Amino acid sequence: MIMHTTVTEGVALAMPVSSELIDALRATMPGTVLVDEPMSRHTTFGVGGPADLYLAPEDDAALARALSLLYQAQVPVRLLGNGSNVLVSDRGVRGAVIRLTPRFAEIHREGSSLIVGAGAKLAKVITFAAAEALSGLESTMGIPGTMGGALVMNAGTDIGSLGDLVESVSFYTLAGEPLERAGDQLGYSYRHSALQGGDLVVRSARLRLTPGERSAILAKMERLKEKRTSRQPTHCRTAGSTFKNLPDIAAGKLIDRAGCKGFRLGLAEVSTKHANFIIAHPGATASDIRNLALWMRQRVLEEHGLELEMEVELMGDWDGWTPELP
Ligand SMILES: Cc1cc2nc3c(=O)[nH]c(=O)nc-3n(C[C@H](O)[C@H](O)[C@H](O)COP(=O)(O)OP(=O)(O)OC[C@H]3O[C@@H](n4cnc5c(N)ncnc54)[C@H](O)[C@@H]3O)c2cc1C
Known part of the structure; x- marks a missing residue:
């Protein structure tokens, strides 16, 4: 790890977001300050409950101001980009989510x-x-x-x-x-x-x-775009590959051979086009997706004796969550 400061202590001592902190951010941090912002609006899966605080600072000075206020208040901070590799809990994110898009895009x-x-x-x-x-x-x-x-x-x-x-x-x-x-x-x-x-x-x-x-x-960009479109599901809610590939074999092949394609749990489905992609149908929950991922992992373990590691990152309040597998 690179880090080096009191992050772990900060999280351990995490304080709830106070109305004083919200007022201070609104008064002194140019940019967007939203309370209880649904993360489903900011993730490609289109799922995820509310973040206590959602901040989109306008520039570096505003970002520095936000970090300073959050650090002093011991509020946990998570960064979010386009939300295309995260599965945010249905209970959302305790603390603050900071997003640098579309600013900071020079x-x-x-x-x-x-x-x-x-x-x-x-x-x-x-x-x-x-x-x-x-x-x-x-x-x-x-x-x-x-x-x-x-x-x-x-x-x-x-x-x-x-x-x-x-x-x-x-x-x-x-x-x-x-x-x-x-x-x-x-x-x-x-x-x-x-x-x-x-x-x-x-x-x-x-x-x-x-x-x-x-x-x-x-020309190379065009070829790679066509290759992607021919192999991966498009126009649906996913977060790309659910699991990392193993050194000698693609996770998708193992999941396919374990017979998972097209399987549904709740409103989450294993893509029939690319077995390593989970599709979140409208109304799917983060729990549906996590349950399905666990089931896929279990099927691969049973069929091939190999353990897959998640590539999609779990974010937010998953404490005490219990799986419900078929
Ligand atoms: C259809 C589809 C296809 C995909 N194909 C691929 C692929 O071919 N190859 C591949 O590698 N991935 C792929 N992905 C996954 C994903 O797009 C990549 O991992 C991407 O790099 C994630 O970027 P993001 O901005 O969405 O990050 P997010 O999902 O928002 O965040 C990912 C992680 O980065 C952290 N983070 C984000 N921004 C910052 C920041 N400024 N500072 C500190 N931490 C930050 C977050 O906290 C989180 O831990 C695909 C996803 C989809 C939906």
Whole structure:
């Protein structure tokens, strides 16, 4: 882990959100301050109960102000990007959720590098890079996240991951201290980084790209988009791959061979197109999805003797939650 401050103590001593804190944020933090904001509005699964506080600061000064007030009040903080890799509990999130999208989304070129704000959507960054004839980001084509979430998750595909391109990442501790780390200090590996753990705020990254032919970059993007559309469910609520692949075999193959495709629990269903995707039908709950994921995991264990690890992250108040499996 990178961190280093009193995050764990902060969470252990977590205080409820007081009306004084809400008033102070509204009075002194330019940006959005919402109370009991349903997380279903901010996640690609479209599920998740209310966050006690939902903050979208307007700029760096506002972010610093929010962090300082929350830290002093010992309120737990979680960052949210596009909500495309999280399963938020039906009970919601205790404490504050901070979102840097759509602000904090600057993209600048410096030589062959791009400096990108954490709130920028990957799709915009790839399009910008292609227009500048810079190659490297194509491997993240079609991933519906923000730069912040993608840096934390080391998002990518079988042809490469974002971590391969990271020169450095700038972030804040939850106490508001600005820090920077070189890419090779961030422990990047398959869907893993030292930025995980929820105890920092990724602000921006410097990415090392390679000059290329604009037409070749655009053609590659198009090929990868078609490949994705042909293999994955589209136009429905998912959070991408539910489980991480194993070193020698894709999780989707194991789940398919265990006969899970099309299985439903409540209003959550294993995609018939890609067995590693769970589809949340309208009215699905986070519990439906988590129950289904546990059932898939159990089926794979029974059939193949292999344990799958969740790629989708559980967020929010899951304390005491008990599974209901068929
Ligand atoms: C249809 C679909 C296809 C997908 N395909 C892929 C794929 O091919 N490859 C892949 O790797 N993933 C894929 N995903 C998963 C997901 O899109 C990626 O993990 C993405 O990088 C998550 O970004 P996000 O902004 O949505 O992060 P979120 O889901 O909002 O957050 C993910 C994690 O990052 C943290 N976080 C977010 N922003 C910050 C920040 N600024 N500072 C600190 N922490 C932060 C959150 O707290 C959380 O822990 C897919 C998802 C969907 C819905």
